[in-house]
Amino acid sequence: MSKAEYVNQQVSSNKVVVFSKSYCPFCKKAKEALKSVGLEDYLVIELDQRDDGDAIQDALQKITGARSVPRVFIGGKFVGGADDILKLAAEGKLKPLLQAAGAL
16 A cells, blocks of 8 residues: 555545644644544544654645645545644634534
8 A cells, every 4th residue: 555545545534634743843733723622532643653654744745735744634635734723723613624524
């Protein structure tokens, strides 16, 4: 399985997926924003804790247009990075998006 196939499989089989790095402050902010609207159960893939993390980041660049983390997917769609998630939360749009995806 290619790394792009791996990414697509995780995104299609989980309502919410966050590709993250455990030490990344932006990743922490995005995860805190998700938690702040009541999301507890979702998939976090910590790329710095995987041998193939760099290759997965390369695949994410092809899929989403950027290699930076976090890369957040909700309901099978790429939603964005930390700034995008924080903006959705601030505008009151994150919770309805998660509800529409069946994650809340």
